[in-house]
Amino acid sequence: MRPPFLVCPLQPDLLKQLQGYQIILRIPELEQVEQAVEQVNRASIRLECLYVTSRLALGLQPVSEKLKGIPLALRVPSMGLMRDVAIRLPLLRQLSIRVFMPMDSTENLTSIRILASLGIACTVLPGTKNIKWDLFSDLASYALLGLTPHGSIEPFHTLAREYQPAGRTELGGAWFTHPEKFIHVDSQGRFAFSQDELDREEFAGAGLQELHGIFETPAFQKHQEQWREQFLTFGGCATCPGWRICRGTFSVQAAENPECRKAFQEILDIVELKQAADVRGNHQVWQL
Numbered sequence: 617m618r619p620p621f622l623v624c625p626l627q628p629d630l631l632k633q634l635q636g637y638q639i640i641l642r643i644p645e646l647e648q649v650e651q652a653v654e655q656v657n658r659a660s661i662r663l664e665c666l667y668v669t670s671r672l673a674l675g676l677q678p679v680s681e682k683l684k685g686i687p688l689a690l691r692v693p694s695m696g697l698m699r700d701v702a703i704r705l706p707l708l709r710q711l712s713i714r715v716f717m718p719m720d721s722t723e724n725l726t727s728i729r730i731l732a733s734l735g736i737a738c739t740v741l742p743g744t745k746n747i748k749w750d751l752f753s754d755l756a757s758y759a760l761l762g763l764t765p766h767g768s769i770e771p772f773h774t775l776a777r778e779y780q781p782a783g784r785t786e787l788g789g790a791w792f793t794h795p796e797k798f799i800h801v802d803s804q805g806r807f808a809f810s811q812d813e814l815d816r817e818e819f820a821g822a823g824l825q826e827l828h829g830i831f832e833t834p835a836f837q838k839h840q841e842q843w844r845e846q847f848l849t850f851g852g853c854a855t856c857p858g859w860r861i862c863r864g865t866f867s868v869q870a871a872e873n874p875e876c877r878k879a880f881q882e883i884l885d886i887v888e889l890k891q892a893a894d895v896r897g898n899h900q901v902w903q904l
């Protein structure tokens with residue numbers, strides 16, 4: 617198994633201990649990018665990307681030429697006004713950027729489609745509110761089967777690349793919660809398998825020295841087996857046709873609104889169509 621990426625905050629004392637690891641550095645706003653890059657260089661660590669968890673809409677982001685060449689995962693609550701985004705668009709298209717946006721509003725799902733159509737790579741984050749499942753599966757169809765060129769939309773491209781009928785597909789890899797790939801670290805070096813677990817203080821380790829051999833620990837094994845709890849009751853996720861790609865990611869929402877089942881069944885069909893098309897290639901009958 618490859619060593620995991622460490623998702624950690626901008627904390628100079630912590631960074632000094634992270635040499636040899638691949639790092640995703642979490643910062644709250646784009647204004648801190650320069651400071652973050654300076655500290656990364658000073659600590660001589662390998663930066664995979666900066667994960668900016670901003671409270672500002674995309675249209676209010678202070679994008680500038682200085683961001684060129686820096687890999688950015690920019691999480692925003694919404695797109696904001698199209699006119700503000702349009703002003704920033706020429707520069708956004710020159711950046712190494714992926715825009716993350718939660719799927720808990722119709723506007724956001726529409727915004728992601730607009731941004732992708734403008735060539736911006738996007739990631740749909742799980743939402744907490746009422747999700748428009750029909751729009752979500754429409755977006756999957758656009759992402760994987762749309763004929764016009766567009767920016768990639770995650771998690772759909774990851775699904776199309778990694779899904780195997782008999783294998784294990786982790787949807788959360790698209791938003792840094794794949795337990796085999798990402799470990800989340802707090803400023804004191806304690807770590808967990810997701811930011812939510814860190815926030816709830818459900819630590820898998822109390823210090824970086826415990827990272828060695830993390831995949832052999834009972835904490836990791838327990839985390840990997842959590843999915844079994846979905847099968848303790850018959851119904852819900854246990855009988856869902858989309859389980860193989862969702863694995864209960866939206867089980868909280870599903871308890872209130874089981875429409876996710878239909879959406880993930882459709883997305884599974886789309887993923888299989890996409891994989892079949894990729895194997896076949898793009899040859900058209902009239903090209904033979």
Ligand code: SF4
Pocket residue numbers: 852853854856857858859862863864865866867868870876877880
């Ligand atoms: S789509 Fe809904 S019901 Fe199906 S596995 Fe996911 S959360 Fe559970």
